[in-house]
Amino acid sequence: xxxxxxxxxxxxxxxxxxxxxxxxxxxxxxxxxxxxxxxxxxxxxxxxxxxxxxxxxxxxxxxxxxxxxxxxxxxxxxxxxxxxxxxxxxxxxxxxxxxxxxxxxxxxxxxxxxxxxxxxxxxxxxxxxxxxxxxxxxxxxxxxxxxxxxxxxxxxxxxxxxxxxxxxxxxxxxxxxxxxxxxxxxxxxxxxxxxxxxxxxxxxxxxxxxxxxxxxxxxxxxxxxxxxxxxxxxxxxxxxxxxxxxxxxxxxxxxxxxxxxxxxxxxxxxxxxxxxxxxxxxxxxxxxxxxxxxxxxxxxxxxxxxxxxxxxxxxxxxxxxxxxxxxxxxxxxxxxxxxxxxxxx
Amino acid sequence: xxxxxxxxxxxxxxxxxxxxxxxxxxxxxxxxxxxxxxxxxxxxxxxxxxxxxxxxxxxxxxxxxxxx
Numbered sequence: 001x002x003x004x005x006x007x008x009x010x011x012x013x014x015x016x017x018x019x020x021x022x023x024x025x026x027x028x029x030x031x032x033x034x035x036x037x038x039x040x041x042x043x044x045x046x047x048x049x050x051x052x053x054x055x056x057x058x059x060x061x062x063x064x065x066x067x068x069x070x071x072x073x074x075x076x077x078x079x080x081x082x083x084x085x086x087x088x089x090x091x092x093x094x095x096x097x098x099x100x101x102x103x104x105x106x107x108x109x110x111x112x113x114x115x116x117x118x119x120x121x122x123x124x125x126x127x128x129x130x131x132x133x134x135x136x137x138x139x140x141x142x143x144x145x146x147x148x149x150x151x152x153x154x155x156x157x158x159x160x161x162x163x164x165x166x167x168x169x170x171x172x173x174x175x176x177x178x179x180x181x182x183x184x185x186x187x188x189x190x191x192x193x194x195x196x197x198x199x200x201x202x203x204x205x206x207x208x209x210x211x212x213x214x215x216x217x218x219x220x221x222x223x224x225x226x227x228x229x230x231x232x233x234x235x236x237x238x239x240x241x242x243x244x245x246x247x248x249x250x251x252x253x254x255x256x257x258x259x260x261x262x263x264x265x266x267x268x269x270x271x272x273x274x275x276x277x278x279x280x281x282x283x284x285x286x287x288x289x290x291x292x293x294x295x296x297x298x299x300x301x302x303x304x305x306x307x308x309x310x311x312x313x314x315x316x317x318x319x320x321x322x323x324x325x326x327x328x329x330x331x332x333x334x335x336x337x338x339x340x341x342x343x344x345x
Numbered sequence: 346x347x348x349x350x351x352x353x354x355x356x357x358x359x360x361x362x363x364x365x366x367x368x369x370x371x372x373x374x375x376x377x378x379x380x381x382x383x384x385x386x387x388x389x390x391x392x393x394x395x396x397x398x399x400x401x402x403x404x405x406x407x408x409x410x411x412x413x
Contacts, residue, residue, distance in 0.1 A: 265389030
């Protein structure tokens with residue numbers, strides 16, 4: 001309907017670009033008193049994708065939540081992307097989502113059918129994941145927001161944290177980068193619809209396929225690349241694992257249209273926040289261009305999994321991934337801890 | 346020199362504004378922005394278009410002078 005207000009116009013920032021910077025979060029949570037429980041094996045203090053609580057020898061509970069303002073005008077698609085993004089945190093822990101709750105904020109000018117379509121997108125995506133939406137909570141606010149609280153399960157011995165990479169591991173990434181930069185450039189009308197459609201398909205694609213393949217291999221560590229970008233999430237993995245990560249920009253998959261848009265300054269504010277957060281821990285090699293660095297700081301909405309596994313298993317895992325996800329690629333290696341957390345070559 | 350005021354705007358609006366202005370192919374532009382992200386992004390755009398950029402800062406505002 002042409003008279004309708006565009007969904008993205010109701011929001012001041014889009015998708016995971018709205019995420020509060022990691023540096024700000026760390027500051028706000030500093031000195032916060034927390035309590036421990038021996039069953040809580042991944043908690044608040046770990047900067048991980050989800051928390052994990054052991055129920056018994058066979059089962060641990062994985063819980064996470066994620067929500068954001070619209071990144072697309074199509075409400076059904078927005079629902080799917082927000083749901084795929086929220087579910088991803090469970091996959092990143094090696095788990096399987098089972099239950100989800102809607103988290104919804106309605107802005108004044110939203111039509112009822114827009115809201116229905118957002119919820120339908122979420123519902124369909126959750127169902128595709130093999131989980132079910134069991135309820136939710138809706139409030140009124142200044143901007144539309146949608147996301148999920150997700151509960152999943154994982155075997156307690158097979159939890160994949162973002163803090164267990166080991167020197168010698170190979171790093172795989174399962175979705176190309178560039179979502180933040182391209183959606184920013186799209187606001188200037190500089191991105192063709194075919195490219196946007198490709199981005200939307202990618203953002204709404206579940207990380208379930210990548211997770212289901214990954215768990216067949218001896219993976220040490222995993223996280224999903226979202227708001228903190230490849231460099232922010234690599235930085236957290238390196239810090240948590242007590243290792244350094246060496247990323248090879250020649251192997252990093254990104255949407256080819258991203259490069260020129262980065263050169264033209266269509267860099268989302270979130271990329272600058274990511275640079276502020278991780279920049280001091282990142283050593284950029286002499287051959288890395290500014291645009292390539294920007295792509296590595298670019299916040300991703302519903303990005304891929306970043307998987308660390310031993311070299312001996314990496315090739316087979318990658319080839320199996322590529323059968324289903326052709327863009328999956330080797331992006332770097334884990335090394336003994338050096339002066340910097342991340343080396344960008 | 347064409348003068349543009351992008352205060353109060355967040356990215357990518359200042360870049361869109363300078364892009365529109367530069368389509369006329371002028372030799373010099375001056376733009377005021379009020380945040381470092383816009384300062385960086387407008388600088389990047391102007392350099393991409395072949396302009397030399399100089400920045401002065403004061404009271405949380407940045408004045409970008411772009412010349413060819």
